[in-house]
Amino acid sequence: MKLASEQITSYDRDGFLVLENFVDAQACDQLRARAARLVRDFNPQGVVSVFSTHEQTRTSDDYFLESGDKIRFFFEENAFHSDGTLRQSKEHSINKIGHALHDLDPVFDKFSRTPQIKQLVSDLGLVDPLLLQSMYIFKQPRIGGEVTCHHDATFLYTEPLRLVGLWFALEDATIENGCLWAITGGHKLGLKSRFVRVEGGGTRCEVIDGTPWPEANLRPLEVKQGTVIVLHGLLPHLSRENRSSKSRHAYTLHFIDASAHYPGSNWLQRSAEMPLRGF
Numbered sequence: 001m002k003l004a005s006e007q008i009t010s011y012d013r014d015g016f017l018v019l020e021n022f023v024d025a026q027a028c029d030q031l032r033a034r035a036a037r038l039v040r041d042f043n044p045q046g047v048v049s050v051f052s053t054h055e056q057t058r059t060s061d062d063y064f065l066e067s068g069d070k071i072r073f074f075f076e077e078n079a080f081h082s083d084g085t086l087r088q089s090k091e092h093s094i095n096k097i098g099h100a101l102h103d104l105d106p107v108f109d110k111f112s113r114t115p116q117i118k119q120l121v122s123d124l125g126l127v128d129p130l131l132l133q134s135m136y137i138f139k140q141p142r143i144g145g146e147v148t149c150h151h152d153a154t155f156l157y158t159e160p161l162r163l164v165g166l167w168f169a170l171e172d173a174t175i176e177n178g179c180l181w182a183i184t185g186g187h188k189l190g191l192k193s194r195f196v197r198v199e200g201g202g203t204r205c206e207v208i209d210g211t212p213w214p215e216a217n218l219r220p221l222e223v224k225q226g227t228v229i230v231l232h233g234l235l236p237h238l239s240r241e242n243r244s245s246k247s248r249h250a251y252t253l254h255f256i257d258a259s260a261h262y263p264g265s266n267w268l269q270r271s272a273e274m275p276l277r278g279f
């Protein structure tokens, strides 16, 4: 179904759009089952990588930097005892899986390339959309880590900026279990920083505008399973820790337009054998 003009107006004004019942429960449950299967088959021996938004250099190891065209697993920061052993089962310790599920796994491919999603990104102004990144985010019970305020264009920058994120709630997301929060209209503040590769290895954050986020304007986006939240690439958002006993699984997709330049300095790069694809 096409977006109504009021919905496009509200997306342009707020920088986000909440679409309830975009995906049916069965599709959400299929994706959750598939993610569980991938985790079950994942052998963490020797490849432990932690995802943290607090200490970005720690995550910038090769395992992370090479994950743009792979399926890789990142642990919660609080998953480990001080001796390095897991505090909970492997299944309850993974922060996220990324970043090319949509190209490498048939179940994720099918979920990510539906006519409904194609119509949606077209309505949002992407003329020749490419699927750039996918993430399965677990937000585990009790140890689900905080994601500090950011906009996705910091990580996935294009010139001109043509970036749209889709955030699918695979379970109900509440304040209690760490739902998204967004600064309404904050996409009009402009680009704050870029997270780029450094020659010789590693990454760095280039600050463009060091003024703090107007976090007083944050509002929670509590949504039901099956809802998709559309995020403008410049919309500031965050999610808080999950201290509850409930998980908060979500799947995210990021689209860019083929007409925009995608710099080689962006952290996410794909090999020549695996170019970006659309629908």
Ligand code: FE2
Pocket: 150, 151, 152, 237
């Ligand atoms: Fe984000």
